[in-house]
Amino acid sequence: MSNPKLELLTPSNSQVIFIDQQPQMAFGVQSIDRQTLKNNVVGLAKAARAFNIPTIITTVETESFSGNTYPELLDVFPDAPLLERTSMNSWDDQKVRDALAKNGRKKVIVSGLWTEVCNCTFALSAMLEGDYEIYMVVDASGGTSVDAHKFAMDRMVQAGVVPVTWQQVLLEWQRDWARKETYDETIAIVQEHSGAYGMGVDYAYTMVHKAPKRGSYRGETLPPEPA
Numbered sequence: 001m002s003n004p005k006l007e008l009l010t011p012s013n014s015q016v017i018f019i020d021q022q023p024q025m026a027f028g029v030q031s032i033d034r035q036t037l038k039n040n041v042v043g044l045a046k047a048a049r050a051f052n053i054p055t056i057i058t059t060v061e062t063e064s065f066s067g068n069t070y071p072e073l074l075d076v077f078p079d080a081p082l083l084e085r086t087s088m089n090s091w092d093d094q095k096v097r098d099a100l101a102k103n104g105r106k107k108v109i110v111s112g113l114w115t116e117v118c119n120c121t122f123a124l125s126a127m128l129e130g131d132y133e134i135y136m137v138v139d140a141s142g143g144t145s146v147d148a149h150k151f152a153m154d155r156m157v158q159a160g161v162v163p164v165t166w167q168q169v170l171l172e173w174q175r176d177w178a179r180k181e182t183y184d185e186t187i188a189i190v191q192e193h194s195g196a197y198g199m200g201v202d203y204a205y206t207m208v209h210k211a212p213k214r215g216s217y218r219g220e221t222l223p224p225e226p227a
Contacts, residue, residue, distance in 0.1 A: 028144045045076040060118070097130070171186075
C-alpha cells in the first residue's frame with residue numbers, strides 16, 4: 001500500500017492555509033519569539049507566492065478581539081479574500097471547507113495561532129472529515145506556552161500530522177537548483193528571511209563569486225587611516 005506522506009511536497013500537490021495570524025493572537029504566544037514567528041510566516045507566504053501555491057487566509061473575530069492580519073502577510077497577497085470566522089476551529093466554517101476543496105489538493109500546509117487550539121482542532125477535523133494530509137509548520141505557528149505548543153504538536157503527530165519548518169517547505173518546493181524559473185526568488189527569500197543561511201548566501205555571492213552587493217546602499221567605503 002502506498003503512503004502519500006512519503007511523497008515530497010511539490011508546487012502541484014500543495015496548498016497553504018494561514019490561520020489567525022493576527023496581533024491579539026500573537027500577543028499570547030510564548031513558545032517562539034514573536035518577531036521570529038512573523039518573519040517565518042512572511043517567509044512562508046513569499047514562498048507560496050513564488051511557487052504559485054493556492055493560499056487561504058482565515059481570521060477569527062477580527063473586530064471584537066484579534067485585530068487585523070499582519071500587514072506584511074497581506075502585502076504578499078494583496079487581493080486575497082479574508083475568510084472571517086467565529087469558531088476557533090477553521091474546519092467549522094463552510095467558506096474554509098469550500099476554499100480547500102476548490103484548490104483540489106490534499107496536502108495542506110498550515111501556519112497558525114495558536115498551536116494548541118486553532119491549529120490542532122483544524123488539523124484533526126480536516127483529516128477526519130476531509131481526508132486531508134496536514135503539514136504543520138512548527139516555526140510559523142505558536143502556542144501560549146512551550147508546553148502548550150509541544151504537547152499539541154505531540155498530539156497531532158500521533159494522529160498523523162507531519163511537522164515541517166517553513167524553510168524546509170520552501171526548499172522542498174524548489175528541490176533542484178537547476179530550476180531557474182524559481183531560483184532567483186527562492187534565493188531572495190532565503191537572503192531576507194533565513195537568518196544565518198541568508199547571510200552565508202550573501203557572503204558567498206559577494207565575496208567568493210564577486211556578485212554586486214544586495215540592497216540600495218551606495219555610500220563610500222573609507223580606507224583605514226591609522227592614528
